[in-house]
Amino acid sequence: MPLPMAIHAQDRLLSLNIHEEPGIDLDHLIPGMMLWPLFLDPDNATWVLYARYAPGTTLPSHFHTGAVHFFTTKGTWGYKEYPRDQQVAGSYLYEPPGTMHTFHIPEDGEPVEGFMVVSGVNVVFDDEGNYLNTDHAGSMEQTILECAKRQGIDMPRYIRPSGPAAFTA
Template identity: 55%
Template sequence: MALPDVIQHQDFLLTLNTNEENLIKDALPGVDVYPLFLDPENGTWVIRAIFKPGITLPKHFHTGVVHFYTLSGRWNYLEYPDQPQTAGSYLYEPGGSIHTFHCPEDSGGADGFMVISGANINFDDNNNFMNIMDAGWIEQMIIAAAKAQGVIPRYIKPGAIAGFSND
């Protein structure tokens, strides 16, 4: 069997090394982010996030699935205090999950890699709707934070021929 003819040939690997990329500080308050892959059209966002000790994010409802691998530190969902996520933990979150991310003050922070499909619907402490956080919203937050810091974010941007955001 012969190889198929390829209409859109990718002639290079799209590789990012977070040791060489700009960290976008406080992309969200208390969260530093390495954007890796942002696809607003298909609703997928891949990031490495560093959470500061003591940070609690808004309660949120996931419209899609999340894969979260903890690289270092410790965090938990307030709704599951007896199930801390520590270095080496892989967490699968099905669509429809509702929870509140928390990184305890004594944790030293946490560093994690996430693949997220869909959106987070965020709520305040009284369970009132706050906002929708999806790949497009994340991209805009990252661009704004990076611009304020005088850095240019570099991440993989899909399309007919995928490339980097700054190409």
């Protein structure tokens, strides 16, 4: 039996190294947060990021419409709603669609780093439960591009597997 033909011919692997790419500082939006975009696919509602958070970082409460996979590489963090379930370096966390929580790092903690794969939309709420906004692959891409420009980075390097919808030739 012959081997299958490649659908996508590649002359090299699509690979990024966070130690070779500048982090995108989101400090003016979320103090102490830095992101390395790895894969942003607005067409399929998927984003993959490496993130660094400073001690004392608390993200707004958010509801996930899709699954999240988070692997902690440094530090200790948790969700306010689950104080007994702290995530430490080496922890893998699966968040099924339909979950809601508030990411938090203690003030006296150490910086946290981790790798995440997010699908769907995050619906974000304030402390009183009022709707604030939604985060998704497209909005994350826009935020990352705007923050990169503020840093003097014309275009951060990441993998974007598709473009706007269009007719085939």
